Each structure stands twice: as structure tokens, then as C-alpha cells.
Amino acid sequence: MPLTDTAIRAAKPRARAFKLFDGGGLYLEVSPAGGKWWRWKYRFAGKENRLSFGVYPDVPLKAARDKRDAARRQLAAGIDPSQARRAEKVAQANAGDFEAIARSLATAEVHYWSRSRQELWHKGATSGQIQRLRGVRYDCDADVLLLTVE
Numbered sequence: 001m002p003l004t005d006t007a008i009r010a011a012k013p014r015a016r017a018f019k020l021f022d023g024g025g026l027y028l029e030v031s032p033a034g035g036k037w038w039r040w041k042y043r044f045a046g047k048e049n050r051l052s053f054g055v056y057p058d059v060p061l062k063a064a065r066d067k068r069d070a071a072r073r074q075l076a077a078g079i080d081p082s083q084a085r086r087a088e089k090v091a092q093a094n095a096g097d098f099e100a101i102a103r104s105l106a107t108a109e110v111h112y113w114s115r116s117r118q119e120l121w122h123k124g125a126t127s128g129q130i131q132r133l134r135g136v137r138y139d140c141d142a143d144v145l146l147l148t149v150e
Helices: 005-010 061-076 081-094 098-112 115-123
Strands: 018-023 026-030 036-044 047-055 129-133 136-140 145-149
Touching (some): 026 061, 036 061, 036 081, 047 081
Antiparallel strands (some): 018 026, 136 145
């Protein structure tokens, strides 16, 4: 039986988290603290995954169903909805911002650096300061980030 808005509003927290199922893998998880999270359970490449669609009442029942349907269409096209969401977030965060792309690349590799270089990086590059990473040089200036491969 599909979930109704009345049943969602009437759901009170319990000692342990519980789920109210809607259909097609969509459910509302009610936490002991009273939070109500929309989640969708699906399988991709033989593995079970979960995708969160937001918090009720910010995301109403109809919107959660629409998000589930959109994710199911991605799944039917052979796309993992979770990976698609991650890729979209990265693309939005770095859209047109070369410095952000270069810094995210360097930050991903920062654990290979010496401790002093890590501290220098986390403080932020000052004007004209050059940082090297595996043959890639980052020349950080006030407005310009020069990326050269040696």
C-alpha cells in the first residue's frame, strides 16, 4: 500500500530508527531524534545501494516519488544514479574555475607530501610561491594559477 502524507505526518520517533515503505524501493526513514529522510534502495552491478532524496517536509512525498522515477530512468539507461549525482556535484563545484580544479587535484595528492609542504598548502599559497607535486608545478599568484607539466 503506497505511503500517504497523513501517515508520514503521524509517524512519531521510536527508540530505534524505522522505515515507512512507499513502493519501488522508496522509503522514509524515521530516526530516533525525529528526522525523516527520504531514501531509495536499488541494485546496480549486483550491489545494493541507497540514495538519499532529502528531508521531509522539505521534500514532499510527490517530489520524492519524482526523484525516484528520475533515478530509475538513469538506472534503466545503465547509469548508476549515485555516481551520476557525485559527478554532477563535482562539475557544479568546479565549473569554469581552473584554480578550483587544480587545487582539488593537488588536495587529492597532498597526503603524499612532506609534513612541512602539507602545512604550507593548507595555509594557502602566497604570491609567487611554487609548489611541486609529482612533476606538476603549481605557480600560485594573486589572480593566476599556472599549471605546467614537467
